[in-house]
Amino acid sequence: MYEQNGTPEGTAAQQQDAIDVNDFVFAATGARVRRVTLPDGEHWFPAVDVAMRLGYANTRQALLWHVAPDCAKRLSEIAQGVYAVDTSRKLAAHRLQKSMRMVNLRGLIALVNGCTKPECAPFKAWVAEVIATIQRDGSYSLDPAPVQPAAAGGTAYVMPKQVADAIVRLEERNIRADELLAAAQAERIEQMRRGNDLLGINNDLLGVRNDLLGAGNDLLGVGNDLLAESVRVQHSVADALNRIADGIDRLADRLRPASADAEKPAMTPQQLLSSWRARNLVVTDDVHAVAAYLAPALLRGAARYRVEQIADRTGLSRDRVHDCVRMLIKRGCMRQAGSGTDGTPVYVLP
Structure with missing residues (x-):
C-alpha cells in the first residue's frame, strides 16, 4: 500500500491511471485530497476530507445517504495484511488513523453527485455525458494522448475537456484566493506596523506626561518650601518688630522728664x-x-x-x-x- 504520490510497492509500480487521479479528484471536489492507494491500484480517500470540501455538515449522514456500504470502509479494514513499518510512518505523517472512515473513487463520485455546490456542476455534467454516451453507443472511451510516455506498460489519454475546464477554473480560483490572501496579509502587516507606530507615539507621549508630572511635583515642592520659608520670615519680622517696639517704650520711659512724673x-x-x-x-x-x-x-x-x-x-x-x-x-x-x-x-x- 502507498499513500499520496509515494512510490508504489511490488507490481503496483507498473499500474497507471488513464487520467491522473489527483487531477480527477481535484476536478471533482475542488481541492487536493489526501489519498491512500492499495497495491492493486484502488484509491481510497478520507471521507471527512471529501465531505468537508463538498460542504456536507455531517460526514456520517452524508455517507449513509449517498454512499453504498462497500464504497465506505475504515482504514483498518482496507489495509488488512498490507501494513508495514514504512507505511505506518507515512500514514502518521499525513495524520491518517486506522479508525478513519474512507471512501473509494465510486464513493467519492457518489458524494459529488449528491452535492449542491455550483463548483461541482462541471464534473457532474461530464459524468452525465459519460452515462449518456454509454447508453447511446454502448461504451465510452478516452482519446490517446498525442505524446505517449517513453516507459512501456501503459497508455496516456487526453483529459476530457469538461474535466480540464473544471481544473482550469479551480486553479484560477485558487490563484485569485492566494492573491487575495497575500493582499490581506500585506494589509494586516501594514496595519500592525501602523499600530506599532501609534503605540510607540503613545508611549512617547506617556513618557512626556510623566516627565511633566515629575517637574510639576518638583515645582510644587519648591513652592511649599518657599511658603514655609515666607511664614518663618514673617514670624521673625514680627518678633523683631515687637522687640523694637518694647525697646522704644523702654527708651521713652528713660527719656521722659522727671518733672512730668512729679506733676502727676x-x-x-x-x-x-x-x-x-x-x-x-x-x-x-x-x-x-x-x-x-x-x-x-x-x-x-x-x-x-x-x-x-x-x-x-x-x-x-x-x-x-x-x-x-x-x-x-x-x-x-x-x-x-x-x-x-x-x-x-x-x-x-x-
Missing part, C-alpha cells in the same frame, strides 16, 4: 475707680468689674487685653465685656491706642 501724683487703682464713680462714669457693677480689671494696667501705662481674657477673669460673657469696654471709652475713662502685632487692643488713660 501717684494714684492707686482704688483711687482711680473712686474718681470714676464720683464723676458717675462707672454706672453698673459689670462696668465696675471690667474697670477694676483694667485699672492697674492703665496706671502702669497701657492695658493690653483681648475680650476673651477679660471675660475669663471677670466671669462675664464676651458680648457683655465688649459693651462695658465701649461704655468706658465713651465716658472718657480710657481710649484705645491701637493694637499690638498680634491684634490685641491697647487701652490707655485719656
Whole structure:
C-alpha cells in the first residue's frame, strides 16, 4: 500500500491511471485530497476530507445517504495484511488513523453527485455525458494522448475537456484566493506596523506626561518650601518688630522728664475707680468689674487685653465685656491706642 504520490510497492509500480487521479479528484471536489492507494491500484480517500470540501455538515449522514456500504470502509479494514513499518510512518505523517472512515473513487463520485455546490456542476455534467454516451453507443472511451510516455506498460489519454475546464477554473480560483490572501496579509502587516507606530507615539507621549508630572511635583515642592520659608520670615519680622517696639517704650520711659512724673501724683487703682464713680462714669457693677480689671494696667501705662481674657477673669460673657469696654471709652475713662502685632487692643488713660 502507498499513500499520496509515494512510490508504489511490488507490481503496483507498473499500474497507471488513464487520467491522473489527483487531477480527477481535484476536478471533482475542488481541492487536493489526501489519498491512500492499495497495491492493486484502488484509491481510497478520507471521507471527512471529501465531505468537508463538498460542504456536507455531517460526514456520517452524508455517507449513509449517498454512499453504498462497500464504497465506505475504515482504514483498518482496507489495509488488512498490507501494513508495514514504512507505511505506518507515512500514514502518521499525513495524520491518517486506522479508525478513519474512507471512501473509494465510486464513493467519492457518489458524494459529488449528491452535492449542491455550483463548483461541482462541471464534473457532474461530464459524468452525465459519460452515462449518456454509454447508453447511446454502448461504451465510452478516452482519446490517446498525442505524446505517449517513453516507459512501456501503459497508455496516456487526453483529459476530457469538461474535466480540464473544471481544473482550469479551480486553479484560477485558487490563484485569485492566494492573491487575495497575500493582499490581506500585506494589509494586516501594514496595519500592525501602523499600530506599532501609534503605540510607540503613545508611549512617547506617556513618557512626556510623566516627565511633566515629575517637574510639576518638583515645582510644587519648591513652592511649599518657599511658603514655609515666607511664614518663618514673617514670624521673625514680627518678633523683631515687637522687640523694637518694647525697646522704644523702654527708651521713652528713660527719656521722659522727671518733672512730668512729679506733676502727676501717684494714684492707686482704688483711687482711680473712686474718681470714676464720683464723676458717675462707672454706672453698673459689670462696668465696675471690667474697670477694676483694667485699672492697674492703665496706671502702669497701657492695658493690653483681648475680650476673651477679660471675660475669663471677670466671669462675664464676651458680648457683655465688649459693651462695658465701649461704655468706658465713651465716658472718657480710657481710649484705645491701637493694637499690638498680634491684634490685641491697647487701652490707655485719656
